[in-house]
Amino acid sequence: MKDSTSQFSIRTKHLSLFYDDARALKNINLSFHEKQVSALIGPSGCGKSTFLRCINRMNDLIQSVRIEGSVLLDDFDIYQAGVDPVKVRQHVGMVFQKPNPFPKSIYDNLAWGMKINGITGDYDELVEHNLKKAGLWEEVKNKLKSSALSLSGGQQQRLCIARAIAINPQIILMDEPTSALDPISTTIIENLIEELKQNYTIIIVTHNMQQAGRIADFTSFFLLGEVIEHGPTSQLFYNPENKKTEAYITGRFG
Numbered sequence: 220m221k222d223s224t225s226q227f228s229i230r231t232k233h234l235s236l237f238y239d240d241a242r243a244l245k246n247i248n249l250s251f252h253e254k255q256v257s258a259l260i261g262p263s264g265c266g267k268s269t270f271l272r273c274i275n276r277m278n279d280l281i282q283s284v285r286i287e288g289s290v291l292l293d294d295f296d297i298y299q300a301g302v303d304p305v306k307v308r309q310h311v312g313m314v315f316q317k318p319n320p321f322p323k324s325i326y327d328n329l330a331w332g333m334k335i336n337g338i339t340g341d342y343d344e345l346v347e348h349n350l351k352k353a354g355l356w357e358e359v360k361n362k363l364k365s366s367a368l369s370l371s372g373g374q375q376q377r378l379c380i381a382r383a384i385a386i387n388p389q390i391i392l393m394d395e396p397t398s399a400l401d402p403i404s405t406t407i408i409e410n411l412i413e414e415l416k417q418n419y420t421i422i423i424v425t426h427n428m429q430q431a432g433r434i435a436d437f438t439s440f441f442l443l444g445e446v447i448e449h450g451p452t453s454q455l456f457y458n459p460e461n462k463k464t465e466a467y468i469t470g471r472f473g
Contacts, residue, residue, distance in 0.1 A: 228253045228390055228420035229274060234288035236269060236278065243269050245444045247288070251437070256412060256421045258431035258452065261441035261467070267424045270441070271392050274422065275311035276304040292389070309336055312383030316395040318375035320367035320382075325359050328367045328378055329385045336386040345385065353381035354411050373404025380411065384419070391415065393423040397430070409434050428468065432456055440464045 229251040236244040244266050251257045259267040269278065276297060278284045289296045297307045321328050329349055330342045338345070346363070350356040355377045359370070367378055376396060383391055393412075397405040412421060412434050425431050431438055432452060439449040440463075448455055448464040459465045466472055 228293065229422070230291040230294075231270075231273070232289040232291065234270075234273060234286070234290060236266075236273060237285040237287075238281075239283045239285075243444050244273070247446055249439060249446060249449055251420060251422055253420050254416055254418070255436040256416050256423065256434050257437040257439065258435035259422065259424045259439050259441060260426070260428065260431055261447075262472070263426070265441040266444040267441050268394050269444075271394055271422060271424050274390065274392055275308050275313055277308075277313070279304050309386055310388055311390040311392060312386065312388035314376070314379050314383055314391065314393045314396050317399055318372055318379050320370070320375050320378050322366070322368060324364045325367050325370070325378065326363040328382050332382050333385050338386055349381045349385040350378075352384055352415070353377045354407065354414075355381060371404070373400050373407060376400060376404070376408060377411065380408075380415075384415070388419065390420045390422065393421065395424050395426065398426065405430075428456075440467060442467070 231247050231249050234244060234247040235242060247270060259271065261267055272278045273286065273290055278286070286298055290298055292307070292310060296302075321331065323331060326346055329346045333342065333345060347356060347360075350359065355374060358374060367375065370378060380391075380396075397408050400408065409430065412423070415421060423435070435452045437450065438452040438455045440447045440455065440461075442463060448459060448461045455464060456468055459468060
């Protein structure tokens with residue numbers, strides 16, 4: 220799927236999503252720059268997480284869902300006939316709101332995921348490499364056989380990030396990855412995101428305006444299943460073109 224000459228890692232064209240007859244996403248046309256952080260903001264229930272799950276076909280797991288339009292990963296439509304969603308998810312990793320490590324050892328959280336996704340090599344080296352990339356190695360290197368569930372919430376979330384990058388994705392999706400964490404853990408994750416964008420395209424859903432301002436290169440404002448405005452974060456926050464964007468950013472609703 221990878222085309223190193225592509226300016227955009229992900230593009231959506233006329234993307235709509237329906238739950239039975241109810242339309243949850245309305246004609247979304249967005250492009251996400253390669254190796255940049257893009258934030259999705261907007262009130263609860265406006266379609267941000269639903270949109271995020273379209274990018275790695277997780278909405279396929281919901282029986283009532285119907286998709287119209289295209290999601291292009293380097294110009295390859297991931298919704299075209301015959302595409303295996305599991306293969307898509309090898310290119311598009313996901314980190315959820317609540318840390319969800321496997322009930323296995325810290326080591327096996329990475330090694331097992333790599334094995335089932337066909338990643339070969341020296342697993343000891345690969346585990347160490349990915350834990351270092353997630354900024355976790357020094358904290359866990361002497362207890363790799365301990366349960367991942369014994370880690371703190373912030374450590375568990377970094378382990379989930381390490382697990383996501385261990386299968387060599389192009390894209391990392393993050394659905395409010397710090398909302399359940401304390402301020403110190405949140406800062407660690409935000410610093411990690413800044414480092415990871417050197418190698419990955421990152422799309423993050425956040426309700427935290429300050430967080431979007433700190434870490435996002437681009438921001439999209441969602442409202443009632445539509446994208447109201449999209450652009451460089453500084454422009455959208457300080458000189459929005461749409462009155463609805465300005466009202467949300469300034470706290471007049473949402």
